[in-house]
Amino acid sequence: MTRVLVVDDQFLIRAGLAGLLRAAPGIEVVGEASSGDEAVSLAAETGPDVVLMDIRMPGMTGIEATERILAQAGATPPRVLVLTTFDLDEYVYGALRAGASGFLLKDSGPERLLAAVAAVGAGDALFAPSVTRRLVEAYARRTADEQPPALEALTSREVDVLRLCARGLSNVEIANRLFISEATVKTHLNRTMTKLNLGSRAQAVVVAYETGLVTPGAAGR
Known part of the structure; x- marks a missing residue:
């Protein structure tokens, strides 16, 4: 059972999302929050698996609420799935840097919403890596003055996996490309995030672009 906290300041949108999730098998809505402050409090109280x-x-934006929720979480922090009206929104990029696991457009259909919650709840890849990549391409150069983590600590295979991850390939696709198992892909990604002190696969994708491992706008995989 995936336990979900729904956060939106607009009542009708929040109620619609919660209603859809409650009707889906395998999902339990543990709370609804109308503000960032309320989201932080409810997340601490209910311990959700996923926060929409x-x-x-x-007041408190979704970025700040995401940072606080993840900072106060214990050994198993929730996965934050950001809701936005715009697919090229620098606030979304900021949320990814803050530790969010992915994002969903508010006009996405019910099937996409449920698939996103399931994927993020299972700790899988970003459900829409190609869209996240567009965000990174649009905003990575704005943070050129920041010093991203160095990649020297990674093995050559970890670098290969990170590169393909940033290109938008799923774990299964990466495994097939490198002739390794899906479990091995997950191991490499987990080790990469540990070595680079990253909290999510989304942040690993951002680092891949900011370090130049993957070039924004480059074609191909």
Whole structure:
């Protein structure tokens, strides 16, 4: 059972999302929050597996709420799935850097929403890596003055896996490309995130672009 906290300052959107999730098998809605502050409190109280986080809210934004929720979480922090109206929104990029696991457009259909919650809840790849890549391409150069983690600590195979991950390949696709098992792919990704002190696969994708391992706008895989 995937336990979900729904966060949105607009009542109708929040109620619609919660209703859809409640009707789906294998999902339990543990709470609804109308603000970032309430989201932080409810996350601590209910311990959800996934937080559907609206990013544009008055007062505490979804980015700050994401940072606080993950900072206060224990050994098994929730996965934050950001909700946004715009697919090229620098707030979403900021949320990925804050540790969110992915994002979903508010006009996405029910099937995509449920698939996103299932994927993020299972700790899988970003459910829409290609869209996340567009965000990275649009905003990675704006943070050129920051010093991203060095990749020297990674093995050559870990670098290969990170590169393909940033290109938008799923774990299964990476395994097939490198002739290794899906479990081995997950192991390499986990070790990469540990070595680079990253909290999510989304952050690993960002680092791949910011370090130049993957070039924004480059074609092919």
